[in-house]
Amino acid sequence: MENSFKQTTSATGCLFVGTSGYSYTEWVEAGFYPAGTASRDMLPLYAKRFPVTELNYTWYQMPKAAAVERQRRQVPAGFRFTAKLTRTLTHEVDPRKWTAQAAEYREGVAPLRQSGQLAAVLVQLPPSFSRTPAHRAHLAALLEELADLPLAVEFRHRSWADDRVFAELERRRITLVNVDVPALPHLFPALDVVTNPDLCYIRFHGRNAQGWRSGNLQLQFDYNYSEEQLAEWVRDKIIAMARRSKQGLLFFNNHVRAQATENAQQMVRLLQQQGLMVNKV
Numbered sequence: 001m002e003n004s005f006k007q008t009t010s011a012t013g014c015l016f017v018g019t020s021g022y023s024y025t026e027w028v029e030a031g032f033y034p035a036g037t038a039s040r041d042m043l044p045l046y047a048k049r050f051p052v053t054e055l056n057y058t059w060y061q062m063p064k065a066a067a068v069e070r071q072r073r074q075v076p077a078g079f080r081f082t083a084k085l086t087r088t089l090t091h092e093v094d095p096r097k098w099t100a101q102a103a104e105y106r107e108g109v110a111p112l113r114q115s116g117q118l119a120a121v122l123v124q125l126p127p128s129f130s131r132t133p134a135h136r137a138h139l140a141a142l143l144e145e146l147a148d149l150p151l152a153v154e155f156r157h158r159s160w161a162d163d164r165v166f167a168e169l170e171r172r173r174i175t176l177v178n179v180d181v182p183a184l185p186h187l188f189p190a191l192d193v194v195t196n197p198d199l200c201y202i203r204f205h206g207r208n209a210q211g212w213r214s215g216n217l218q219l220q221f222d223y224n225y226s227e228e229q230l231a232e233w234v235r236d237k238i239i240a241m242a243r244r245s246k247q248g249l250l251f252f253n254n255h256v257r258a259q260a261t262e263n264a265q266q267m268v269r270l271l272q273q274q275g276l277m278v279n280k281v
Helices: 039-046 065-072 095-115 133-145 163-172 209-214 227-243 259-273
Strands: 014-020 052-055 080-084 118-124 151-154 175-180 200-204 247-252
Touching (some): 118 175, 227 259
Parallel strands (some): 014 052, 118 151
16 A cells, blocks of 8 residues: 655664563463463563563553552563553443543553553554544544553554544654554555654564454464565565654564564564664563
């Protein structure tokens, strides 16, 4: 897809590479974690390999400050987190409760904000969230309600791939999440758009088209990228994106058989080969 959104160029920023979540029992079976590793012990082990992660559980339930603080204390001070916005604000929405829920969410992630470890709040929207007038109004109100947080918006529906959307995100200084997904007609396409000069953000979900059609999450994210597929992203998109932002986040969500950990490490090597600044543990 051609993109005509005008973007500025700055000095190349530092890139942080990690995975979407870290607490997967199958990663023990795959050998990423030592045999017998309990879920409670995974984060400090993960932080020895990667400098950043996405918190998945904050999509399922509101984060609690005490629990977030415990997580923060398990990792080095320079480790970063992205926290997903809770599903009651993106998928199962009651607009009458936005203000209270937004306040509860802010309180929950406060330890990360205070320590400077909150890289972004990920507003992940469902594939059914097309660009209708009602959805546009809903999103505008949601972004306004959460304007004090470092927001990154991930669209799943192709209708949002529009220069007017990008321009509005830029005006609000909100990061567009660029994605790698199967080439299905309704899904948001792979782009290299930077709407916030402070941060660019990429999520690699895998290209298992059959899995995405099935709706089965285990199939959906069961995919292993080839080195050439990753090198193509670096060559055609990431180098340019890094030049347009102060920092970048790259997350691999193909977690089913720990492919995400392997692909993330491959990506680090490819970025280093291009002379890009990569934050290492």
